[in-house]
Amino acid sequence: MTQGAKPPLLRVNNIEVIYEHVILVLKGVSLEVPERGIVSLLGANGAGKSTTLKAISNLLHAERGEVTKGTIEFAGMRIDRMHPAQVVKQGVVQVMEGRRVFEHLTVEDNLLCGAYTRNDKKVRGDLNVVYRYFRRLEQRRQAKAGYISGGEQQMLAIGRALMSKPKIMLLDEPSMGLAPLLVEEIFNIIRSLNDQENVTVLLAEQNAAMALDFAQYAYVMENGRVVLDGEAAVISDNEDVREFYLGLTEIGKKSYRDVKHYKRRKRWLA
């Protein structure tokens, strides 16, 4: 990776993840995220994107999975043996797939829970920082999180993560189930968080067009492996990515009727 001489903020080094002691899910994944960068992780359902993020946050244990090989380093420190709470304390926070807000708590209580690892006095003030980025949340601060809209819940999940004062945010499918306009809005906010709050972003997305447009660098995952990586612009031009992830060919948009999967194989699998 040629992103300057500075060591990356996050380095995942050839990790292998096994669920239930038998199911091999990640088969040697390596990736790097530079400080203040935005990196996307692309791939279909079941490619291993979520597992990669959970391996970094060390949340696999709750699903009876574990990292059996490889290392994960954050700011030069190994975090793969740390407790999830310690990982958050180091500045690595994950926004899980499916929003996962605390439904029976108010919006404000959700945000305060996000600051659990902090002991400083600025927590209340940081609520206002979150409200500044997510105006809608301020209006609904006393509402139960289970009753706000899906878009607001996604904002709440991101805002809650922000409350821990993270250096890097791992976003798992923030576009899932949301209207395109809302997705646009949320991505714009993430971009300004990256810009103004210095939050580095690692984003796992199925929405490849959005993710490539948004990130500087991208990794493509299939079957628990990284099969391709490069500058986002380069990846977007890759023929295989264009056909299999963006639905484009040389002659423009293709009808699904004409797709013959057995005709063309992805070159990286050959």
Place this chain on the structure above:
Amino acid sequence: MSETLLFALELTISGLLVGLMYSLVALGFVLIYKASGVFNFAQGDMTFLAALALASFVVKIPLWISLIVVLAIMLILAMAVERIVLKPLVARPPLVLFMATIGVAFFLQGLAQGIWGTQPRGLELGLADQTYDVAGMFISNMDILGAVVAGILLIALVWFFQKTKTGRALRAVSDDHEAALAVGIPLRKAWGITWAIAGIVAIVAGALWGSRVGVQASLALLALKALPVLIIGGIDSIPGAILGGLIIGAAENLAEGLIGPAVGGGIKNFFPYLLALIVLAVRPYGLFGREIIERV
């Protein structure tokens, strides 16, 4: 005031006072259920263990020292349960955890009786049983003491859960374990705290009930009385446990006193369950239980 009305009022008041103590037992269940989604079958036996330990210490050392010793025992117990039973079973289905608590229940009962014997004991809290005549109604001072202590504990718990950082984190854990973990709330610590609180509740319940009915293995069956309270109040609601206990206490007393004589008595034992069945039919998650928020 007519005779019947006065009688009914007396029944209601003494029922409410006993009811607060039902609330206390039910609360132990609610706390653990809320924090870990587990129905803790061992709550009754924790109450028994606490009562038996207290009864055996209090004859040798002063009450307040005994209470501290029993508190220490319950805290160690909470940590042991977290470490030995819950930790290896993390991310297992709730039924597995439920079965584990059944194991804990029998273990505790055996342990308590192994150490202190199976003889029923009395528990003297140094308070003579007296009855006061209030406006023509007879009210026992034990009932009042129980209600006051239970009431203070309940208020303290509600405050803890609603207003403190740790309490808020525990509520978050009860909503979504994994998401709580993802924002940095240590799950094991949260569970340890919850079991410790349930242990404290067990001490108070054990002391109050033990001093009323004596300390014997059947004290653990008090937990059964908590079931209708939980069903009526909702298994995951602290206010529900309180009100459920009050409703059960008053209702069973009234039923026994007013309907009992007409049918030959013995209503008290099954009336709470009858009430629970009715509530189940109308509001399956209890009067105050948390409704399942479903997005359409």
